[in-house]
Amino acid sequence: MTGTDTIIATPGTAAAALLAARDVLKYFGDDRRPVLEHVSVQLNEGEFVALLGPSGSGKSTLLRILAGLMEPSSGEVLVHGSPLEGPNPSVAIVFQSFALFPWLDVLQNVELGLLAMDVSDDERRRRALEAIDLIGLDGFEEAFPKELSGGMKQRVGFARALVVQPEVLFMDEPFSALDVLTAENLRSELRDLWLAKTMPTKAVVMVTHNIDEAVSLADRILVFGANPGHIRVELKGLSQSDRSEKSAPRARLVELIYRIMTNPEDDAIAIVEQSLQGRTWPAVARDSARTTGARARRYQVLPEVSIDDLTGLVQYLGGIGGHAAVQDLARDLQMRADDLLAIVEATDLLGFGALHERQVALTPIGARFADAELDEEKAIFRSQALDHIALLHHIVRDLETAPTHTLDAERVIDELEHSFSGEEARRQFETAVDWGRYAELFTYDDSSGELTLDEEHTLRRR
Amino acid sequence: MAQPIIPVRAPSTGGEPSEPPRSPPTPRWIDALMLCVLAAVAYGIMRAAAEWRAPLSPNVRVSLAARQLPSYAGLSTLRMAIAYLLSLAFGIAYARIAAGSRAAERLMMPLLDILQSVPILSFMPGVVLGLAALFPGRTLGLEIAAIILIFTSQAWNLAFSFHQSLLTMPRELSEAAAVYRLGFWRRFTRLELPFGAISLIANSMMSWAGGWFFLMASEQFTLGSSNLRLPGLGSYLAAAADAGDTHALALGLGTLVFVIVMLDQLIWRPLVAWSDRFKIEQSGGDAPESRLLDALRGSAMLEWVSSRVTRPLARALDRKLGSAARTEPRTSPKRHDLRTRLTVWVPAVAVLVLVIWGAIATIGALAGMARSDWQLVVVSAAATFLRTTIALVLAAAWTIPVGVAIGTNPRWARRAQPLVQITASVPATAVFPVLLLALLSLPGGLNIAAVALMLLGTQWYLLFNVIAGAMAIPADLREVAATYRITGWRRWKTLILPAIFPYLVTGMITATGGAWNASVVSEYVTFAGRKESTIGLGSLIAQAAERSDFRLLLAGTLVMAAIVIASNRLGWRRLYALAEARYRLG
């Protein structure tokens, strides 16, 4: 295990950082809840930082704020100690969707980065060709993006970013749109470039959903939490020698991150301490938003999971003996870790499964659910939903007390907006409607926005 | 009046042979051809300029001689081209400004929506009168009036389409432009224009079709006793019908169709084929083809011009404007708060003042109108409403079955497509003199002719939309219907009508405006020296203009605009929202 040196710099050196965000808060439109709250980060020379976290936790938003593409609602961004205004000139971005201009060929796309700089046409061409060469695109100069495979497109994305010799390179899920082998290939080339210092870039920030990817590349890993988006914990990365596939520290770190991410409601530092059992791991708690800023929330966060995925997972677990390790599940079902985790969380919320030591195990009721026929399945789901999901319980109660047994969707969403940001509130509502319809608790007419009680299954009848 | 199409392309039959081999390099004839075209255009413009400076003679004699036809066709096309270029520049600038700031957008887009609902022809008499007075004794005034009219039929949908493009720009492309600090000019030329190009070209073709309709109308327009006429294909057709000369009529119509087909082949097809490179979705599919474009790509002359003249010029321009844009402070609202505010608020306040002033003047004028005049306006509006309704019902009655038949049957589609396209390309106003010749002698002839013109002017919008809707019905849905033996009326009710409904409504929005527009030129006509009229709002407007009764003209025009806007807002748009919510496929 690496030493115990702390990673967070003392506040005094913040001015010297390449790039820093101070207490950033971000609202969209007139949402009542922010998507980012109390976020402070800083980026030092020579660092490769990975951002991990569930969907909607504001990772991309933070990246955009640091790149000067949007302004924080409060707080500030410092570049070498001075406040940032407009697009950050020291940053280049590699996008998940490549963001190539389809009407420009590879060379022109790469040259695009240099257009705004005062370089002569010849110099521009020379530098673009150099970048194309460096990134392994030789021979494709005149090809148009639509002629290229995904991997080649992302190479153009990298060449366009590197040609401007950015001080800081941002990557927002650069490999997620690629197939596994292509991603692996590009990833190792990127690592080689970075380690060999062939690029003038002084620091890299990468958003990813892939824990392995983060662990094998990053010197520092920030794990985000959602609602509002905040940094839960900051972990030091492995030393270069420990990053190989088979090393024990690597396995331990991957496990630790899995555990943190599978327990979104728990204190991350406690998890770190508990799971390492006395051994220290340099981690800095950042759960300030949760502890200081969190308002009392009446509702759990419903993961955006469809009924099919939920019942599918429970039945799958039932079929393989009722329990499995999350990592094995992710592999066997070929799912992204955080997508799977969302489903696991939903089973947990409904009391069908329990997550313990990275193992999901069906509860007795979950096992019954897995075996049940459709009617019984629905009945079990209905009773679990009413017992465990506060939002569904409240909706049904309100429907019962309403004289017409109907309820306006906007009213529910309005109330949810006290607990969630605007878009999230709507998503929560949609998930609840999906579950509630399946449970035959109520019907919902999308065009009139009206919920109507299903009289057969009222609370009173239970 | 034309709604922006957000490319509902004219449906393609999809059966084209696949990619022919690239044409052999450098066909010499293309250079010779291009030189000829250049010479002809230059000569035409000089001739036209001489024409425009000519003193206005109150009774322009339109010659029916066939050898005059080329120059008439040239004059008409030139008017169209000028109006179109103005529309294009306007549309792009308007959309760009609107997209530039929230405040501007909130003001400009609703305004555009109203502008495009206004029936343009009802303003024509006023515009012609005003401009003729502005350039006394010159044809220039009339020319400008015609160009303004065509402009108002072409500009709005171009602005809408470009605005729509700017709104739907993929977020990451736009962010890439910001990260690499392209600045205003380079962002505009490298990203926004290319991204909007396909939709702009599709809408340009719509605009031209609409433009012909108004050009024909404006050239035929006779204002009271002073028979102000512009020489052109429209006035040629009117004169031929007046004289009862069927031979000349056929020649004129033939020339018009020829011009339209040539423009399609020489300009639009190559443009559509060329713009394929701006497609954003990176799929294959069959790309549009143009022989001419392939030939042009091999042209030595064009290559020379491009490498020696246009490219260096573009590069110089790019350097100049690109760096100018870059030295400007970056778009940070804090920095030039004051300036952005001024650039938004000064024009906004100016417009507001103008609007208020106009409203007060209008109310003042209308307040003094006699009660009997108001009654006349209401009765006339009712009569025209009846006519437009009949025309729309008739149009729907034949286009729905025919459109569905074409749209669901590829074999039919292939055969019908070219025929339909050529027929549809003939502007209804060009055929109107023929209708008059045939119908005026019958009892109630003008009534029938008016409805017929409305029908002719609007049915194609419906037909094309129905075809597009029918083609969009997924094959698997049709197979499901077949498997469960859902046939006959049940098939229409459960599958076809819901599927084409949103398309039908889109067509209806355009058709309603078109039908009202047509009333202005069809309810009151001068034919073979006689004046014929029937009661209606269009007739009221035309006669008020002739008598220079501005108050009645204003009242009629406003009522017509209000009816069209109301029927769009309260009727069609709501239906459309319903259709979108309920019947949207996929």
Ligand SMILES: Nc1ncnc2c1ncn2[C@@H]1O[C@H](COP(=O)(O)OP(=O)(O)OP(=O)(O)O)[C@@H](O)[C@H]1O
């Ligand atoms: N322009 C915007 N307007 C309104 N809401 C937005 C905007 N951009 C992002 N959001 C919202 O902010 C929240 C955070 O989004 P963000 O894209 O930063 O999350 P993320 O962590 O990158 O998620 P993912 O892993 O799915 O990419 C989400 O709820 C999203 O809906």
Ligand SMILES: [Mg+2]
């Ligand atoms: Mg993201």
